[in-house]
Amino acid sequence: MSTHVRIVGTGLIGTSLGLALSAAGFRVSLDDPSPTARRLARDLGAGRLAGDLEPDDVPDVVVVAAPPDVAAAAVVDSLRRWPGAVVTDVASVKQVVLDAVLASGLDASRYVGSHPMAGRERSGAAAARRDLFDGRAWVVVPHERSSDEAVAAVRQLATVVGSAVSVMPAREHDEAVAAVSHVPQVAASVVAACLRDLPEPAVGLAGQGLRDVTRIAASDPRLWTQILAGNAEAVREVLVLVQTQLGEVVAALDSLTSGEGEGALATLSRMLEAGNLGHARIPGKHGAAPTAYAIVSVLVPDQPGSLARLLTDMGDAGINLEDMHLEHGLGQPFGVAYISVVPAAAEPLAEALTARGWQLHD
Ligand SMILES: NC(=O)c1ccc[n+]([C@@H]2O[C@H](COP(=O)([O-])OP(=O)(O)OC[C@H]3O[C@@H](n4cnc5c(N)ncnc54)[C@H](O)[C@@H]3O)[C@@H](O)[C@H]2O)c1
Ligand SMILES: O=C(O)C(=O)C[C@]1(C(=O)O)C=C[C@@H](O)C=C1
Known part of the structure; x- marks a missing residue:
């Protein structure tokens, strides 16, 4: 049985x-x-x-x-x-x-x-x-x-x-997820919390960057309070690193606004470059080495069934979807689907979709 x-x-x-x-x-x-x-x-x-x-x-x-x-x-x-x-x-x-x-x-x-x-x-x-x-x-x-x-x-x-x-082992797991899961949740929540009192016209400008950074800020507060409390020591350790780096950025901006500014641009640039290096380490699908996927952007009419039709056409062309995200045009009757595929599949996909009447977006 x-x-x-x-x-x-x-x-x-x-x-x-x-x-x-x-x-x-x-x-x-x-x-x-x-x-x-x-x-x-x-x-x-x-x-x-x-x-x-x-x-x-x-x-x-x-x-x-x-x-x-x-x-x-x-x-x-x-x-x-x-x-x-x-x-x-x-x-x-x-x-x-x-x-x-x-x-x-x-x-x-x-x-x-x-x-x-x-x-x-x-x-x-x-x-x-x-x-x-x-x-x-x-x-x-x-x-x-x-x-x-x-x-x-x-x-x-x-x-x-x-x-x-x-x-x-358990301890190693808890330390690892503090950095790759628990602190990202705190960061998303803290960034999203800054939007609470923002005037409506300002929030209305939100683009994909904000959506990417804050998706998990919609998570269940009861669940996450328990997770953070259950891993307090390891989360605290990573957050202190974050705090130190934020302190350096604030000091650099202070220095710029006070007119002094020496070394401030280098501090900002180093922070952004360090972020590039960390981001490049995030693994691709199945825990494999990071993959630089090619992205094919397609205009998708804002109508029922459009996205399903796009994915079916992609499947019919025999091309595997690695990842996808949708951006909705502000006040426009369509969105843009950003389809990630292995680099060798990008051109065949673009050709197959164009042949099926889809409009590609540069
Ligand atoms: N949500 C995530 O992204 C995620 C990912 C991986 C692991 N987890 C872990 O999975 C577990 C469940 O999370 P979830 O997101 O499914 O939560 P959930 O709130 O969707 O579901 C939890 C369920 O557990 C039930 N429950 C409450 N008390 C219980 C008890 N004493 N005995 C048995 N069941 C009880 C609730 O009625 C509910 O149906 C958590 O421990 C969480 O840390 C969550
Ligand atoms: O994708 C998400 O929504 C998640 O946050 C999932 C996620 C993660 O951080 O990767 C969140 C908590 C879990 O313990 C495991 C997975």
Whole structure:
């Protein structure tokens, strides 16, 4: 019989995982203290309700996808309740969960932490996507007592949903995500907070740069308060670096406005160049080396079905989409789709789309 995975917590991540595992042929059962959350996940096709199963139909693997401040308790509860199951969790912080498991005195060999580096700025089952984990990194976080079988079971889950597995101890994971996930959230929120009192005409000028920098500022404050609190030390350390750099920029601008200005331009330029260097290190798809994709820009009429038609035409031309973003023309009846493809596919794509009547944008 196929592997039975119990998902505890059927919000964005739990439901997305249920959808992906069900599609991959796993038997998925769903549990959540909120009856609405678990029924919605079931209705969306993420699996069966745990309460509808025969009592002897016990899970082989339990995935706790509950909020970070209750994840540790839910993991301990699952280890106790399912003595034969491998238990993992997907919380964004790992050391606090591991500490609770070790302190529980239960058989910790069946616990392996994990963290899919995939998500959205929206919460709840309604925002779930079956392909959420496809092509994303998934950190598997074993500890000294984890059994090889438990590690293999968690690796398998990550792999079947299309993620690229990285293995890392809990502390190292928490330090890494402080820099690549938690501080970016703080930065986005702080920048977006500056817009609150901006006059309407000024906000109306917002372009793609602001949208790129602030997308995750729309994230759930309850979830992120818990994540930041659960990784306080590591987040603080990175934020102090940010603070130091911001201090240097402010000092340079002070120097310019006071008319003195010596060395100020060099400070600003160094800050921007350092940003270029950091940005160039962000990996491409599947954790591969950074890829300089070619971008083909296409005018898309602001009409139902236009984008779907564009993507279908692209698929018909046999060209793989690596990434895409849409820019809406202010007060105009069209937007521009910026389609990223591998460089060798750019010209064939431009030709195929032009032949199908699409207008390219320089
Ligand atoms: N949102 C992201 O981008 C993202 C990405 C990767 C990992 N995570 C982690 O995944 C976990 C879930 O996040 P989410 O975005 O799916 O949140 P969510 O708010 O969408 O869903 C959380 C679900 O957990 C349920 N829940 C609450 N208390 C519970 C308990 N005691 N036991 C079991 N379930 C409980 C809620 O009813 C809700 O349905 C968090 O630990 C988060 O750190 C989130
Ligand atoms: O894409 C997003 O919306 C996310 O912020 C996802 C993201 C991330 O920082 O990459 C956010 C928190 C999770 O713990 C893992 C993934």
